[in-house]
Amino acid sequence: MDKPKSMIMVIFGASGDLTRRKLMPALYLLYKLKKLPVNFAVLGVARTQYTDEEYRERINLQLHRFLKAEDLNESLIDSFVNMLHYFSMDPSNPNDYLHLQPKLLELDTKIESGEHYLYYLATPPSLYGVIPQYLKNVGLNLDKGVRGKKRIVVEKPFGYNLDSALELNNVYYKDAFREDQIFRIDHYLGKETVQNIMALRFANSIFEPVWNRNYIDHIEITAVENMGVEQRGGYFDETGTLRDMVQNHLIQLVAITAMEPPMAFNEDSFRDEVAKVYQSLTPLTEKDMHEHIVRGQYVASENKKGYREEKDVDPLSRTETYVAMKLGISNWRWNSVPFYIRTGKQMPTKVSEIIVHFKPTPFLLFNCSDKQCPTANQLIIRILPDEGIVLKFTMKVPGAGFEVKQVAMDFSYKSLGSLPSEDAYVRLIEDCMIGDPTLFTRSDAVEASWRFFTPVLNFWETHPEIPVYGYPAGTWGPKESEAMMQEHGVQWI
Ligand code: NDP
Numbered sequence: 001m002d003k004p005k006s007m008i009m010v011i012f013g014a015s016g017d018l019t020r021r022k023l024m025p026a027l028y029l030l031y032k033l034k035k036l037p038v039n040f041a042v043l044g045v046a047r048t049q050y051t052d053e054e055y056r057e058r059i060n061l062q063l064h065r066f067l068k069a070e071d072l073n074e075s076l077i078d079s080f081v082n083m084l085h086y087f088s089m090d091p092s093n094p095n096d097y098l099h100l101q102p103k104l105l106e107l108d109t110k111i112e113s114g115e116h117y118l119y120y121l122a123t124p125p126s127l128y129g130v131i132p133q134y135l136k137n138v139g140l141n142l143d144k145g146v147r148g149k150k151r152i153v154v155e156k157p158f159g160y161n162l163d164s165a166l167e168l169n170n171v172y173y174k175d176a177f178r179e180d181q182i183f184r185i186d187h188y189l190g191k192e193t194v195q196n197i198m199a200l201r202f203a204n205s206i207f208e209p210v211w212n213r214n215y216i217d218h219i220e221i222t223a224v225e226n227m228g229v230e231q232r233g234g235y236f237d238e239t240g241t242l243r244d245m246v247q248n249h250l251i252q253l254v255a256i257t258a259m260e261p262p263m264a265f266n267e268d269s270f271r272d273e274v275a276k277v278y279q280s281l282t283p284l285t286e287k288d289m290h291e292h293i294v295r296g297q298y299v300a301s302e303n304k305k306g307y308r309e310e311k312d313v314d315p316l317s318r319t320e321t322y323v324a325m326k327l328g329i330s331n332w333r334w335n336s337v338p339f340y341i342r343t344g345k346q347m348p349t350k351v352s353e354i355i356v357h358f359k360p361t362p363f364l365l366f367n368c369s370d371k372q373c374p375t376a377n378q379l380i381i382r383i384l385p386d387e388g389i390v391l392k393f394t395m396k397v398p399g400a401g402f403e404v405k406q407v408a409m410d411f412s413y414k415s416l417g418s419l420p421s422e423d424a425y426v427r428l429i430e431d432c433m434i435g436d437p438t439l440f441t442r443s444d445a446v447e448a449s450w451r452f453f454t455p456v457l458n459f460w461e462t463h464p465e466i467p468v469y470g471y472p473a474g475t476w477g478p479k480e481s482e483a484m485m486q487e488h489g490v491q492w493i
Pocket of ligand 1: 013014016017021048123125155156
């Protein structure tokens, strides 16, 4: 797929945090890499009033704040911000779209974009349904084939539960855009190391024969961060960790770890296999929800605030900032292999990794020098930080006697040279521009994921007695999540 020659990217929510922290730096980096269309402009849209000049100055400042020093190039930044335009309107008011249409046509004539528009929805999720409808009302959804392609990118969360996701898909989007015009973004899939899991599994022959219930004991997936909710308390308090992280990012990691080899690496084959994993998740019974899900909320510790003291958070909030759960996949490959997943805020460190725990040897022939005497192999896929892969295996301790200990074979992606870009948005925005939806979530996958997780949300809502365990900020979450794993005789690494 080739880079288009012309395009206007219309960002709804252009005065917001995502635009300044992620979208603008990613667009600038694409510009620096000469990957933007030749005729290109951004039309930022939000209610705040700015002139084009004010908006450019603001973005210029923010690029200096959010880009790495080595990426800053003053003359490039100046020419980049000159491609930015701003239009003040309320995206929740249908009448304002009557003014957006001529504004776009004016810009279209100026830069000869050929009416190729890429809409990016970086607004509160409550507007995700109405914007496509209001675009349709004024004909801005019409895709005219060779001339005037229209695509729409939607941020997470796509829906609040199964019903709202179905409504978004079947009512608001289906009516205005075709599935191939819709890009539901999940920035985890834009990460180089997440894509590399597929290379590890499907470009090597040694892993696939053992990648199943006969050889794997359990799988552990962790994606935690050492920050609290920062400035996003209001959004987070309405959302919670299950919706914000588990239903989308963590389950994507489960899917990539568990999926069958796709027939090809293309949008249909890859996304078919992802959807099949979601559809095979073993439905959770009420007993599972009691015993195999732990939710927590960080409380104040030393110099760190508790969640309930954060700005815009309800002081009596029961919103979870931590979730650990045990999942099963009911298919031939994975039946009876537990997947333990956990994610949380205000943990001791920021780390995302997948650990494949192989079964131990059937019999231990040697003494072990380590206290815990590990005999089982582990494959650790580190997504963040220090992207890489570690294989742990057991070797003889040098010297007399025959003691063994576990050692590690450690591969770091840095050894391949610098990664093209650390930011997933660079890759994903480029994919939207060229129209490659492979790494974007398809409607059936979104629905299958919500079908699995909505009963958990309903269960929590109807069972207020289910605890939200407090954990001191800066620790590894509630101790109850350890107990959940001990049932299987294992522990978090
Ligand atoms: P912000 O609240 O910072 O920005 C939201 C934008 O929408 C602003 O430009 C604001 O502009 C506009 N807006 C806010 N309220 C309304 C309203 N009631 N009606 C119309 N416009 C409104 O949010 P973020 O930028 O943080 O997030 C945007 C979306 O991206 C959210 O859905 C979030 O879930 C998602 N997201 C954000 C990430 C991040 O790191 N920030 C990461 C992943 C996803 P104005 O007030 O000028 O109209």
